Amino acid sequence: xxxxxxxxxxxxxxxxxxxxxxxxxxxxxxxxxxxxxxxxxxxxxxxxxxxxxxxxxxxxxxxxxxxxxxxxxxxxxxxxxxxxxxxxxxxxxxxxxxxxxxxxxxxxxxxxxxxxxxxxxxxxxxxxxxxxxxxxxxxxxxxxxxxxxxxxxxxxxxxxxxxxxxxxxxxxxxxxxxxxxxxxxxxxxxxxxxxxxxxxxxxxxxxxxxxxxxxxxxxxxxxxxxxxxxxxxxxxxxxxxxxxxx
Numbered sequence: 001x002x003x004x005x006x007x008x009x010x011x012x013x014x015x016x017x018x019x020x021x022x023x024x025x026x027x028x029x030x031x032x033x034x035x036x037x038x039x040x041x042x043x044x045x046x047x048x049x050x051x052x053x054x055x056x057x058x059x060x061x062x063x064x065x066x067x068x069x070x071x072x073x074x075x076x077x078x079x080x081x082x083x084x085x086x087x088x089x090x091x092x093x094x095x096x097x098x099x100x101x102x103x104x105x106x107x108x109x110x111x112x113x114x115x116x117x118x119x120x121x122x123x124x125x126x127x128x129x130x131x132x133x134x135x136x137x138x139x140x141x142x143x144x145x146x147x148x149x150x151x152x153x154x155x156x157x158x159x160x161x162x163x164x165x166x167x168x169x170x171x172x173x174x175x176x177x178x179x180x181x182x183x184x185x186x187x188x189x190x191x192x193x194x195x196x197x198x199x200x201x202x203x204x205x206x207x208x209x210x211x212x213x214x215x216x217x218x219x220x221x222x223x224x225x226x227x228x229x230x231x232x233x234x235x236x237x238x239x240x241x242x243x244x245x246x
Contacts, residue, residue: 032145033222039148043218046153072116078127079108079115084166088130092138100125129232132169133162137233146222154225 033039061070082105089098104120104127112119121127136158137143144157155163167173173188 031222032143034145035147039146040218042148042150043221046148046151047217049151075108075112075118076115079105079112079118080172082108084170085128085130087169088132088135088166091132091135092130094130097128097130101128101130131159131162132165133159134233136162143229146226154221156229159229 082101086098086101086105089095089101104125107120107123107125108115108118111117118127133156141158143159147155147157147160149155149160167185167188170188173184179187
């Protein structure tokens with residue numbers, strides 16, 4: 001696939017802008033939500049979208065798909081994230097974890113039937129989270145102001161930049177080579193949006209319950225997101241959320 005110079009320049013400008021935004025960090029304990037009014041409006045839109053679109057899809061997925069089918073799909077898609085996780089493990093200087101990621105990807109892609117069976121996790125090598133947003137945090141880049149993105153949800157400039165770099169570093173973004181740039185982007189984003197869908201479905205139900213019990217659902221969401229993200233950055237393991245019904 002050939003990328004035009006103009007397209008590369010646009011991508012570079014966007015990433016540079018996000019990088020500069022991501023370098024800004026608030027003092028410890030500060031809310032750091034200067035765009036709260038806009039964030040709340042987007043949060044409200046996302047809640048409406050989730051209520052009428054995402055929640056019904058998640059409900060069908062959870063209650064109509066057999067648990068083994070859900071697990072197989074989730075495992076296979078999550079396995080495709082192995083190369084990006086491996087690269088970020090190395091960038092973070094986590095050599096042993098990089099080796100674990102490579103071992104997981106190899107075992108699950110072969111013995112695990114193209115990743116549909118998480119053979120590695122069942123034998124003592126659980127999956128961990130490693131992305132470029134975490135890598136930036138390791139090198140001291142501040143998270144920047146809190147953001148709520150349309151449909152995507154809570155984020156920060158650092159993690160938005162990180163997601164863009166992960167996308168460009170993903171081998172899925174470049175195959176097959178004769179696809180146009182937009183098709184590669186849609187395919188890669190689609191795979192990595194679906195990969196954590198089982199966890200996402202659990203989070204939707206969890207946050208829906210949490211929001212119904214909160215005086216300020218937005219403030220609760222912001223706090224929960226930050227705690228979950230900090231846990232991922234510090235430990236590389238996904239946040240603990242309620243299990244879906246079998």
